[in-house]
Amino acid sequence: xxxxxIYKAKNKVVEVVEQAKRNLSMEAIKAQIEKLGxxxxxxxxxxxxxxxxxxxxxxxxxxxMFLRQxxxxxxxxxxxVMLLLVLPSVFSFFPPYANLPTNxxxxxxIGYYLFVYGYxxxxxxxxxxxxxxxxxxxxxxVDFHNIFFRKVSTAKIEEIQxxxxxxxxxxxxxxGYGSIFIQTAAEVTQFEFLYVPNPDKVGKILNKLIDLEExxxxxxxxx
Amino acid sequence: MDIIAYxxxxxxxxxxxxxxxxxxxxxxxxxxxxxxxxxxxxxxxTMKDDVIIRTLGVLNFVFATVVFLIAxxxx
Numbered sequence: 001x002x003x004x005x006i007y008k009a010k011n012k013v014v015e016v017v018e019q020a021k022r023n024l025s026m027e028a029i030k031a032q033i034e035k036l037g038x039x040x041x042x043x044x045x046x047x048x049x050x051x052x053x054x055x056x057x058x059x060x061x062x063x064x065m066f067l068r069q070x071x072x073x074x075x076x077x078x079x080x081v082m083l084l085l086v087l088p089s090v091f092s093f094f095p096p097y098a099n100l101p102t103n104x105x106x107x108x109x110i111g112y113y114l115f116v117y118g119y120x121x122x123x124x125x126x127x128x129x130x131x132x133x134x135x136x137x138x139x140x141x142v143d144f145h146n147i148f149f150r151k152v153s154t155a156k157i158e159e160i161q162x163x164x165x166x167x168x169x170x171x172x173x174x175x176g177y178g179s180i181f182i183q184t185a186a187e188v189t190q191f192e193f194l195y196v197p198n199p200d201k202v203g204k205i206l207n208k209l210i211d212l213e214e215x216x217x218x219x220x221x222x223x
Numbered sequence: 224m225d226i227i228a229y230x231x232x233x234x235x236x237x238x239x240x241x242x243x244x245x246x247x248x249x250x251x252x253x254x255x256x257x258x259x260x261x262x263x264x265x266x267x268x269t270m271k272d273d274v275i276i277r278t279l280g281v282l283n284f285v286f287a288t289v290v291f292l293i294a295x296x297x298x
Contacts, residue, residue, distance in 0.1 A: 041272040051271040103297045
């Protein structure tokens with residue numbers, strides 16, 4: 001057996017062992033975290049999703065949880081949009097509009113509905129793209145404030161120092177949502193998962209991930 | 224003299240027309256930006272059925288362009 005063959009065989013053994021370690025980690029996560037929620041387009045809580053992935057995700061990284069704010073937070077802008085949709089019926093009472101020629105009134109009307117659609121879409125995007133992802137390796141917080149500002153922050157699971165769960169007020173208690181504040185040793189020291197559904201379950205899963213990460217460290221399975 | 228006569232011939236309706244067209248042009252650019260942002264976000268995070276949100280963004284831009292063209296032609 002030549003030296004090259006020995007070297008190749010050694011590399012193969014290392015690869016197989018690494019793969020076995022990864023499979024063990026994956027199995028441990030799957031065994032401890034049950035599948036909850038649905039993977040529909042408007043979902044705000046789903047564990048172990050199959051169809052969620054993000055740009056900076058590693059090949060071996062598994063998305064454990066996908067979160068958005070509770071859909072009830074959209075109620076305010078939906079009410080505003082509904083009010084705006086019925087508003088043109090009172091336009092004719094305003095002299096500046098009433099005195100316009102018909103073609104001008106037509107353009108003002110369709111332009112108005114276009115703005116309302118744009119407003120609704122911008123607000124929907126604000127909810128839809130405000131995402132929190134937990135993987136077996138890190139937490140990812142995508143803050144989408146408006147179409148001109150977005151921020152993506154990440155921290156490793158092992159950098160988590162403290163988790164605070166807060167659910168206050170009648171609305172939050174009734175609809176079962178709340179906020180989670182995660183203190184980390186990463187560059188971003190505080191992660192805020194605001195108005196997420198089932199905050200207790202999220203906290204529990206976060207703790208499980210921390211435990212699994214520690215176990216991996218002890219067993220030398222750290223990636 | 225001609226310039227003064229030109230400015231004197233401008234009516235309130237003309238100003239309204241220019242303002243409406245400008246407003247719709249700005250909105251069209253805003254819609255384009257929105258569409259780009261949606262494309263960037265869906266590329267950054269892939270989810271199930273995210274084609275729907277991309278379609279909503281494209282529709283917004285298409286509507287904005289149509290309304291802008293209508294405004295130019297009928298006003």
